[in-house]
Amino acid sequence: MSSNTIVAARDKAKKHQASSMTTLKRLWAHSGARIGIILFAVLVFMAVFAGVLSPYDPIKLDMANANAPISLSHLLGTDELGRDELTRIMYGARYSLAIGTLSTLMALVFGVITGAISGYFGGMVDNLIMRFFDVLQAIPNLLLSIIVAIVLGSNWFNLMIALSVGHIAGYARTLRAQILSIRNLEYVEAAKATNCGLWEILFKYIVPNSFAPLIVQATSSVPGTILATASLAFIGLGIQAPTPEWGAMLSSGKDFIRMDPKLVIIPGIFIIITVLSLNSIGDGLRDALDPKLKK
Amino acid sequence: MSAPLIEARHLKKYFDTPSGQLHAVDDVTFSIDQGRTMGVVGESGCGKSTLGRTMIHLLESTEGQIYFQGEDITRIGKRKLRSLREDMQIIFQDPYSSLNPRMSVRQVIMDPLKRSGRFQGKSALDAETDRIMNLVGIEERLKNSYPHELDGGRRQRVGIGRALALNPKFIVCDEPVSALDVSIQAQVLNLLQDLQDQLGLTYMFITHNLSVVKHISDDLCVMYLGQLVETSPSDEIFKMPLHPYTKALLSAIPSTDVHNHQERIVIKGELTSPIEPQPGCRFVSRCPHACKACLQHQQLEELLPKHFVACCRAKELYELEGRVVK
Amino acid sequence: MNERGRDFLEIKDLTVEYTSEGQVVHAVNGVSLKLDKGQTLGLVGETGAGKTTIAKSIMRILPPHSSAVKGGEIYFEGRNLQELSELEMHEIRGKKISMIFQDPMTALNPVMRVGEQIAEGVALHEKVSKKEAQERAEQMLEMVGIPKNRYKEYPHQFSGGMKQRVVIAMTLACNPRLLLADEPTTALDVTIQAQVLEMMRNLVKKKDASMILITHDLGVVAEMCDYVAVVYAGEIVEHGDLFSVFDHPSHPYTKGLFGAIPKLNEDKGRLHSIEGLPPDPTNLPQGCYFCPRCPLADESCVSKKPEPVVVGRSHYCRCGKLKKWEANK
Amino acid sequence: SQTDSTGNGGTPDAGRASEVVVGIAADPGTLDPFVASNTGNIATYQTVYEHLLYINGMGGEPQPSIAKSYELESESNGQWVWAFEINEGVKDADGNTYTANDVKWYVDTIKPLGVDANMEYIDEIEVVDDTHFKMHLNASQIGLVELLASSIKGVVRETYEKYGNEFAKNPVTTAHYQVSKYTTGSEIVAEKRDDYWGENVNKALQAKANVDKITFKIITDATQMDIALQNNEVDMIPSVASADLFDFLNEDDLSVKDGFFADDYLRGATLIMFFNNSENNAFANEDLRKACAYAVDTGAIVQNVLGGQGTALCTVGSECFGDFQMDWYDDEYYGRNGVNLDKAKELLTSSGFDTSQEIRIITETDNTIVRVAQIVDSYLRELGLNPKIESYEAALYEEMCADPDAWDIFIGYRGAGDYLANMWRWTFDQEIRDGFTANFVHDEELQGYLKACLDPNSHTPEDMTKFKNLLNDKCYAYGIFAQKMYVLGSKKVTEFVFAENWSIVPGACSYNF
Amino acid sequence: MYKYILKRLLWMIPIILAVTIVIFTIMYFVPGDIAKIILGTNASDEAYAALRERLGLNDPYFIRLLNYLKDVFLHFNFGESVVDGTSVTSALISRFPATLILAFTSILMSIAFGIPLGIVAAQHNGKWQDTTSMFIALLGISMPGFWLGLMLVLLFSLHLHWLPSTGIGTWQHWILPVITNGFGGIAATARMARSSVLEVIEADYVTTARAKGVSERNILTRHILPNSMIPVVTSLGGSFGMQMAGTIVIENLFSIPGIGQYTVNAIGSRDYYAVQGSVIMLAIVFSVVMLLVDIIYAYIDPRIKAQFEGQSKKRRVKSGVK
């Protein structure tokens, strides 16, 4: 055992030597992630500066100009109520990105809290929490989201909750596993030996060091959440009109799928681009944080 | 002779595992005198680390007593434990996993200082941190570096600094050099010796590297499967190992002396599992001298002055070699 | 055929680089070695010195994407290994040259029965039937002291020492002419290490194979080897006959190494440590790689790369200060 | 389409079975006669069941079916007794005869289940003999008895009891078609019976059997439904959403494209915007309501949301109801012919409404309604109000509507009855909901007029007009549109036949195979 | 092993019990009045009240829960649909095959296409084969399922008339839904397979095998694949759950009579027992699949098998002592 750790430590020594670059630099060096970051930055830019970039109002109707084709004045045409499609896409980015990130964040926070408690205290508490998650995880995520969305009613905050419930268990488990492995690391023991209190150990030593896998997991679940939002909208549990959320746009555009297919294709493509960029960033991040996966 | 600083009596530490109770430390009795270094050697998994951790209360002992400065500390309250912790520290084997990757060198050392409450105010804390860094030989410029930016030797110095921050009397060194390359190992060993000389520290030095242990320790414990099989001043053991296991262990060390190859006692088999072990000598399945009596419980006996061994045949074997027990 | 054909193994000026995150790691820098039949060479050096890389270069199993052999030749039984086709290499690997890896815990395929892992190589190289391969594998197991009825077990059912013995059985199964043992005992306990070393020595002797033993433990070298090569920063800084090197270490680094090891038969006192750290392999110094740490270094060491200097019978050393220094002694 | 040449049974002369595939939007789940109507069973009931009466299209003439005739026998003390005679020799597919006892059994069974609210009006069925019974009603409304009779299904008790649970998937009835295959969630196949009792007796259109095999194919997604017709996977689809209609119409003159056959009707449900009149709500203020009504151009909504395929309303109700009067269209009706923003602003000012206050518009999550809501939202913003749309799925929406604190305006469909008076009753009768209308109006005058409209004896155009005038004047609710629905078929179809709820009766339609 | 399977099966009981309680409780709090849905807007308050009473919706929570648990666990009966009175159990049974077909074919596609794609990508790490297949995979997991479905219908049914657009019946009917549902799975599996193959490619035992002179093909089939498939199997197990959930949308889009369609309808109409029944059913299936995954696991990885059997430790003790 002891001599195995020597080997491991020496291996690690090599790794550490090699990984002198910072995570961010390595992320940027990852070609997929770089494209992802650029795309995502463009999307965020669009979302933030939608008001500046577009001369149109995303909500105000212009019925005389409904279903206008792509033209110079409307770069992506207009929707069935005459609103500029590009403007709605840009404003919609706000909602789609916000829901994706915030619900992931929410799940992350709850997951971290429960996972931390579960992992650190172990025993009965751990057992209870984990068994509860067993139960939650036995129900397919989307179904759970649908049911919760219905119980809570669909405003966008509730929608976020609905989308996050299914993910809590995942984060909690990851964190718990991390804690179980980190808990026995020597620096935690050293902290204990220097009279470090329980909570301090938990939140100063263990949680921050468990974050890498959580972050990777989170970046890859934001896109999942965005897709789930679209699915919910498809079933009729989307965000309230006239809010220009992509999923809702897709679902209402579906009525025009043959008459004016751009109303379905454009939001779909933007969802794909967003999810694609986030997934690439997630891939890059995983590679950057996990030197083992390096080529 | 000075009174022992720390003493373990019939110390036991069992772990519950899915396949049964694991006797990691089983009925260990020994003591360390103030200012001396006690080496603990033994094979991987024999319970060295567990013993060390139990001694300084990082693990709750299952049975037995630990006396620190004459006081039983096995069952003490939280408050007492806090102050006790400042007297007893630990240095770990792996300089890579024993430092929080998210704390800078300064933070690592300052953290226990802050908690001890001995230094009020930022300047006092800073000054003390600097003093310790200086003591363990970390350059000032590395103050704000993070562990991953340091090499193994420096990291190990940081670990030592953290242990020293609380001004302890007793330090458990759990294989502090076995992850280091020889050239760096020498630096760290030198540092540990220097510190002992300066601060009058008492060490319990755990290792499986016998050359290192001979170099650094005054006394020696040899452990086998959770039990103490032999203990004495270390020169004594190296000169005259009494337990068959110790003999095998010592002869197994590859020597750099190319001219006199020493006769090697190669023992068969490997360490067995410490889970629910059979009573009697635990080395019996590998021992070339095993006999019926070995299946009985083996008492640690003082065969030679200050030289204790737990083997019923030790005396016999010793005499076989033509020597006489005084 | 060429005039080097007489030697059993000859490495000439081997240079290997890795690329990692856009940086070039100079892992091996112009290594030359010779080895005769039946000899054992010890390769010692610190972590990252390039020992494993040398061995992998001989086997041509360096990671294909991230590494490149930048120069040099490797002759084995008169053939330039670098020029062989991949198919010919398949014939050589395992059959003529075998390698034992650093960590027995990971060197065995966890989902394959240990016996099969041994038999796999046999079946491949000896062109025998499955049954015969199995028999041969069982023999090998017995030879390394594992009862043959454990043929069907999986690696996780074996202890570390046994795994390492399986690895050894696996590498020796086809009677290789050359054995590359990369720290075969580092992961093992002292008593087990003694068992394994003992066994390896006997087996190699019995099969009359040559061996390159990689280790960082000078004690192991002292017990096992006929020749020693000390590697520092991808370079062989000292090479020679075991006695010659151990009795008269010449390179300051080698001396430092010897000084840093606590000796069993010497008194305590301060150890002589080598100050400083090995150089960063991505950014090697210009002249002598050891000069930043060398107590004897001067201007000339910084600028000029030292040439090997013969200091004894088949004992040479790469140090610019050597003559002067020897003279001073 | 899928005419299969291996036809079995079928018409003897053709030698091959004629067959149509009808798209339906939902699986009925069960064809049991005693369950509440849903999208799925409404579509199939006219094929697999016969009723006492058959009504040809909404507001259409009642036609004898199982029942031969009916008349009001007596009327006293809030009791109306209707005497029915049913045909002799009505037999179900098992050969059992359908008698007046089965009518009684049917009503007695369904009433306590509470799945058909109308059944509450039947006090009892009095059996006279096998072919005669009396229906005792406790109310008199226009069209009520026809409505009831057309919802009583021809099921023989003995047969029903014999089959038990199996009946749900394979009802054995007196109808011309019998289910031959029911694949849950996928399709229901009904085939023509050889031994139909009414071949020479029952002249109701419903009893016609112009095809041998009718397959109801369940297509839950509206877009997919249209695609299925375009793709020839189905022969007829019940109602096409306006947006999709244009795939089937020529762009220039809105005539039906080649290869399709269409019929249209005005949807019985009319879209209405209700103002919350409960005491605490700002919309209890008449001026505010009117301001909103003036600000919303329903004509434009029809153009935009329905592509012109519908009518902007002139009151709460539309011409699809039997007692609607076409001259009402001449009325001036708020924003129907264009927004009158000045007037609206003036009324808004006089209402004293705090315009920063949020106005909650609740709707059902239906793309069409939500689109309307967005337009309303946009108009109200124009007016300077601060509306917010909240859409709820159907189940929740109904509940929200019943909560006076949950909304300010709701937009939803009302109706699906036969007479406007009935629609008014369900919406505005204060007796049904603790003294309030559906939008919490309490208005005795309005109630008085409503009573008059509901009484068959006094149900005169004048009564109706009085009620309408008051309703329009108070602007408790603002009618938006009645949608023109298209029923589409492949070119196989030459004429569509509907039941009283505008569901297609595929067996009765005419074809050109 | 059998003992372990039995234990796991027994362990499913409390899980399913808890799922039942959770879903029952959620459905208890679901707003929306079923009486209104059944009777429509045109009914009197008394009629609503009477219907509620008849449906037993006025009983207190615990009584209803207890009755429900009794039905489910003692009589294996999921009750009757409150909307149309049909047996939920038989509806689920008759709808189950469609969902299974959809989920299983998708999984099969993941295995048949995803794994080879991942292996090829890993073997050509960094080359164009890798980039292309990973881009396709990335695209696959980035596409909303129903959107892809709609696009496929537009292309293959409406424009090319190659495939039926909706419903079931012939095998052609399944093609579009299966592709729609399976594409994401293929993509996810390909990514997973790639990364785990990459991880294993660098493992010491692969280098060892290479050093033994084993041919690249044998290295792949005997050393890399068995080891790298372990994480892939888990991800497949997990993605089975995803596929089951995916069917919710797909079944609605393609009018496939499966559990997903049933569930969504039931939620819409507040058909409590139907929703609860479907969720419990899905949970059971999911648990069984996860158990299967674990068994497959044990089959490919002897270490895990040993863990299950709980014998490895004891065995070692014995052999050590001798």
Ligand SMILES: Nc1ncnc2c1ncn2[C@@H]1O[C@H](COP(=O)(O)OP(=O)(O)OP(=O)(O)O)[C@@H](O)[C@H]1O
């Ligand atoms: N927390 C624990 N729970 C269960 N068993 C444990 C625990 N810690 C240690 N053990 C077991 O106790 C025995 C002694 O372990 P310990 O770490 O003390 O050995 P060691 O002599 O320090 O070994 P090494 O040389 O590998 O560090 C081992 O068999 C180990 O597996």
Ligand SMILES: Nc1ncnc2c1ncn2[C@@H]1O[C@H](COP(=O)(O)OP(=O)(O)OP(=O)(O)O)[C@@H](O)[C@H]1O
């Ligand atoms: N795959 C790789 N990619 C990049 N750099 C590598 C790789 N493998 C080894 N290196 C680097 O090459 C140098 C030599 O490594 P090598 O493994 O040959 O050293 P070693 O002497 O065997 O060390 P050790 O004693 O730790 O096994 C080191 O600096 C190491 O970091």
Ligand SMILES: [Mg+2]
């Ligand atoms: Mg230890």
Ligand SMILES: [Mg+2]
């Ligand atoms: Mg190496």
